[in-house]
Amino acid sequence: xxxxxxxxxxxxxxxxxxxxxxxxxxxxxxxxxxxxxxxxxxxxxxxxxxxxxxxxxxxxxxxxxxxxxxxxxxxxxxxxx
Amino acid sequence: xxxxxxxxxxxxxxxxxxxxxxxxxxxxxxxxxxxxxxxxxxxxxxxxxxxxxxxxxxxxxxxxxxxxxxxxxxxxxxxxxxxxxxxxxxxxxxxxxxxxxxxxxxxxxxxxxxxxxxxxxxxxxxxxxxxxxxxxxxxxxxxxxxxxxxxxxxxxxxxxxxxxxxxxxxxxxxxxxxxxxxxxxxxxxxxxxxxxxxxxxxxxxxxxxxxxxxxxxxxxxxxxxxxxxxxxxxxxxxxxxxxxxxxxxxxxxxxxxx
Numbered sequence: 306x307x308x309x310x311x312x313x314x315x316x317x318x319x320x321x322x323x324x325x326x327x328x329x330x331x332x333x334x335x336x337x338x339x340x341x342x343x344x345x346x347x348x349x350x351x352x353x354x355x356x357x358x359x360x361x362x363x364x365x366x367x368x369x370x371x372x373x374x375x376x377x378x379x380x381x382x383x384x385x386x
Numbered sequence: 387x388x389x390x391x392x393x394x395x396x397x398x399x400x401x402x403x404x405x406x407x408x409x410x411x412x413x414x415x416x417x418x419x420x421x422x423x424x425x426x427x428x429x430x431x432x433x434x435x436x437x438x439x440x441x442x443x444x445x446x447x448x449x450x451x452x453x454x455x456x457x458x459x460x461x462x463x464x465x466x467x468x469x470x471x472x473x474x475x476x477x478x479x480x481x482x483x484x485x486x487x488x489x490x491x492x493x494x495x496x497x498x499x500x501x502x503x504x505x506x507x508x509x510x511x512x513x514x515x516x517x518x519x520x521x522x523x524x525x526x527x528x529x530x531x532x533x534x535x536x537x538x539x540x541x542x543x544x545x546x547x548x549x550x551x552x553x554x555x556x557x558x559x560x561x562x563x564x565x566x567x568x569x570x571x572x573x574x575x576x577x578x579x580x581x582x583x584x585x586x587x588x589x590x591x592x593x594x595x596x597x598x599x600x601x602x603x604x605x606x607x608x609x610x611x612x613x614x615x616x617x618x619x620x621x622x623x624x625x626x627x628x629x630x631x632x633x634x635x636x637x638x639x640x641x642x643x644x
């Protein structure tokens with residue numbers, strides 16, 4: 306499966322700004338935000354700020370890196386629903 | 387503004403001037419009690435047990451075996467989803483207890499667990515029945531308390547459904563201030579809040595990441611200060627305005643329902 310990432314800054318109202326738009330077949334499916342120092346032990350992890358369609362999940366985990374996030378998103382797109 | 391972790395209170399002059407018992411203070415915040423009423427309530431809340439944080443007092447599916455009264459600390463009503471996600475539907479602060487009529491149910495439809503270390507009394511169902519039979523003032527106050535519990539749940543539904551993340555947290559903080567003040571567990575506009583960001587997230591339907599951001603935002607705007615176990619509200623009027631907090635649903639005697 307082909308996911309395309311596009312760096313972007315998201316106005317989260319916090320220090321969490323560095324972000325990636327995640328596209329699948331031309332459609333935006335997720336927004337990932339890198340957690341800043343304000344999150345202590347979770348700094349550097351990626352947070353599912355928004356997921357669309359099958360990627361929408363209030364209880365998504367935090368991801369250690371972008372690869373882990375993409376594997377999780379691909380699984381949702383393939384298996385969910 | 388200092389307050390200790392046991393939430394023993396700030397010595398604020400109470401209406402009764404005689405007790406630190408949160409059950410008595412809570413019921414007196416709703417309706418007048420006699421000396422005899424107070425003595426009975428003191429008796430049933432004697433000899434609490436220490437319960438560690440994160441302990442279930444009763445689980446979903448259990449047959450109710452009594453009424454749990456919280457004398458110190460914070461407990462909650464919650465439900466778990468199959469994936470482990472938790473929703474907290476109510477906080478039980480000192481003076482609060484689970485439903486009096488719970489014995490009419492065959493099985494609990496939710497769990498009650500501690501969010502912090504607690505002092506808890508389990509009251510026999512027979513004792514509750516005796517209490518309700520012989521003490522009309524207490525019965526009246528307990529019925530009012532049940533109405534307040536239901537009104538609070540309605541307010542929490544509004545919180546979850548129609549308020550922003552920041553408003554939800556601000557509203558909860560305003561509510562807890564009044565509820566804890568009614569039972570003498572505040573110091574000025576501060577109180578012990580020995581719960582985690584995860585607990586707050588599971589209460590407000592947010593993620594822990596969002597709660598972290600909201601708390602930071604409220605702090606940076608000079609509205610609150612929070613340590614691990616303590617919350618200090620620095621600007622109550624602004625926090626109440628942000629949350630559109632109207633205390634009418636708590637039905638506290640002696641406070642204008644603005």
